[in-house]
Amino acid sequence: MYSDKVMDHFTNPRNVGEIPNADGVGEVGNARCGDIMKMWIKVENNVITDIKFKTFGCGAAIATSSMITELAIGKTVEEAEKITNQQVAEALEGLPPLKMHCSNLAAEALGAAIADYRSRTATTA
Amino acid sequence: MKRIYMDHAATTAVRPEVLEAMLPYFSTEFGNPSSVYSWGRSARKALDSARDQVAALLGASASEIVFTSGGSEGANLAIKGVAWADQNRGKHIITSAIEHHAVLDTVLWLETQGFEVTILPVDEYGLVSPSQVEQALRPDTILVSIMHANNEVGTIQPISEIGAIVRRHGARFHTDAVQTAGVLELNVDALNVDLLSISAHKFYGPKGVGALYVRKGVRLSPLIHGGGQEKRRRAGTENTAGIVGLAKAFELAQRDRIAENQRLTALRDRLIEGLVKIPHTRVNGSLEQRLPNNVNVCFEYIEGESMLLNLDLRGIAASSGSACTSGSLDPSHVLLAMGLSHEIAHGSLRLTLGRENTEADVDFVLQEIPGIVERLRAMSPLYQE
Numbered sequence: 001m002y003s004d005k006v007m008d009h010f011t012n013p014r015n016v017g018e019i020p021n022a023d024g025v026g027e028v029g030n031a032r033c034g035d036i037m038k039m040w041i042k043v044e045n046n047v048i049t050d051i052k053f054k055t056f057g058c059g060a061a062i063a064t065s066s067m068i069t070e071l072a073i074g075k076t077v078e079e080a081e082k083i084t085n086q087q088v089a090e091a092l093e094g095l096p097p098l099k100m101h102c103s104n105l106a107a108e109a110l111g112a113a114i115a116d117y118r119s120r121t122a123t124t125a
Numbered sequence: 126m127k128r129i130y131m132d133h134a135a136t137t138a139v140r141p142e143v144l145e146a147m148l149p150y151f152s153t154e155f156g157n158p159s160s161v162y163s164w165g166r167s168a169r170k171a172l173d174s175a176r177d178q179v180a181a182l183l184g185a186s187a188s189e190i191v192f193t194s195g196g197s198e199g200a201n202l203a204i205k206g207v208a209w210a211d212q213n214r215g216k217h218i219i220t221s222a223i224e225h226h227a228v229l230d231t232v233l234w235l236e237t238q239g240f241e242v243t244i245l246p247v248d249e250y251g252l253v254s255p256s257q258v259e260q261a262l263r264p265d266t267i268l269v270s271i272m273h274a275n276n277e278v279g280t281i282q283p284i285s286e287i288g289a290i291v292r293r294h295g296a297r298f299h300t301d302a303v304q305t306a307g308v309l310e311l312n313v314d315a316l317n318v319d320l321l322s323i324s325a326h327k328f329y330g331p332k333g334v335g336a337l338y339v340r341k342g343v344r345l346s347p348l349i350h351g352g353g354q355e356k357r358r359r360a361g362t363e364n365t366a367g368i369v370g371l372a373k374a375f376e377l378a379q380r381d382r383i384a385e386n387q388r389l390t391a392l393r394d395r396l397i398e399g400l401v402k403i404p405h406t407r408v409n410g411s412l413e414q415r416l417p418n419n420v421n422v423c424f425e426y427i428e429g430e431s432m433l434l435n436l437d438l439r440g441i442a443a444s445s446g447s448a449c450t451s452g453s454l455d456p457s458h459v460l461l462a463m464g465l466s467h468e469i470a471h472g473s474l475r476l477t478l479g480r481e482n483t484e485a486d487v488d489f490v491l492q493e494i495p496g497i498v499e500r501l502r503a504m505s506p507l508y509q510e
Contacts, residue, residue: 002434010434016504027506031468034428034448034456038506054506058430058447062504 003093006063013062015069017052023120026112028105035061037109039069043117046076053109060095060103064088068106081114083107128440129486133327133418133479134276134304135444139370140329140480146373147331150366158363159354168365175372182379183321184312185338191355192368195335196303197227198348199322200270202337202359203299204231206345207268207320208240211297215265219296221245221253221272222462223280228270228301229458241265250411251280251463255287262294272301273309273316277446277459277475278410279419281309288317297343303327303335307378308386308416319343323375325367329480330374334367389417389478392487396420396476399491403498409460409473418478421446423460426508427501428471435497441490446473468507 002010019040029035035057042050051072055065068088072080085104089095095104130138150171156164158172173187180187193199208218220232222244229244236242243261247253253271262269269291274281284300291298299320302311307328313321320343324335339345339358351360397420400406405425424432429445436443446457448471455461456470476490502508 007434010431011438013504031466031471031507034467034471036506054504056426056505056507057428059434061428062431 001096002059005093009063009066010059013066015052019052024113024117026109026116028108028112035103037065037105039109039113041113048072048075048080058103060099063092064104064106067091068110072110077114081111126440130442131476132442132444134477136326137329137479139331143330143370143374147366147370150369171369172363175368178372178376179336182375183338184314189339189341191337191339191358193335193337194333196322196324199335199337200227200301201231202348203320203322204270207297208235209346210344211267215267217241217263217266219243219261219269223247223251223275223459224272225276247462249464251275251278253282255283255290258287259290266296268297270299273305274416276304278421279416280410281414284316292317313338325371325374328374328378331367331370334364334371386417392478393420396487403495420476422474423469424472424498426505429473431501432474439493444475447471
């Protein structure tokens, strides 16, 4: 039911882990629905230089988390926050229809990390 | 890659002897059992003999057996059939929170049609309490439906005791015996049931065929109209090959069940013992009142579907009560009814053993699972070492 690309990211997820001194951390989802994504970003000169994730969830949740880290790295904060869940799904060569809504949260997780980064830079500025 | 099938509660492979018994009824003996000529008579004879066989295995009479398309139809026919036939006597129906959806959804649909429904809770092991059934019974209760054993956690219910209570109150009692046919002794008098449904593909018979026992004197409105088959309780040309297969598979399963149960219980316990060595693992269901082939555990901090995908990559077939595998946004209604949190219920894994499983299979599964759990936990934001 999953594409080869999804299975590739599920079996070999990229950028799993935490960033100890992250510039932004975001978490979305809840245990009730079975998907929680947490994302850490490192930002230098407005560019995302490192990104890591941890995810509790199904195959789609893990694969979308992994895929967005690949899409976001090297992008400016503004470019990165424009990434949509739809783009993540397309980069994975599609997701089963049921998974499009419940487990396709990676853009929200990245968005939450960027929002956290912005709030931190706003207070230090 | 070696493949290990450990999802026998979902379905089983047709036994070769069963397939062989079925084959003539697809080809040379293809006649319609309702026809008068020789082809029809031959099919009729096979049908009658299958009905006698199933009746004998249940301690029932042949006229009390209705062949169906499977467990879901059996449950629908039992519940809607009694509800419609007896609605002048009352409109109250009792069931439990851990029934298969074939029962639960049917009862909930009847609620939308003007029936009143009581859904009984279960304890932490998934057991229905006979005294709670007694308290829920009302003068207008027409039907109680409680499953014989649960398909997810394997808990075996005190059906005989519940049946005696229901009978005293004059209501009808249906049990969904889909998980126990071929495993436990199924004597309809000892069980005190009025209706009992079984499905062939759960005991090494073909899919698409089941049987419903209907005690003599129980009135039943048919779901399917259009012919006199099954004593007007189920219209449609009989699935002769399937019915022959059901009877053969049921006979073999009941014949072998005691020795096979002993073998499976040993494998089951070996599997449970190995799995609980993994930290933050709990066994779901009762350890005493449990089907011999059922293992159900929750690994905290991980989600079931990702567990199943990893097992599948290693050739192991299992199932889970996570939301992703239940087809809804909520995890298993059975685990939730037993008091588990959503978070923990999402991490459930069910392994159900069967005829082809060996001790080597169990050991292979036990060798693979800890690493998978560890890897998924390492990427779980919920898990702190």
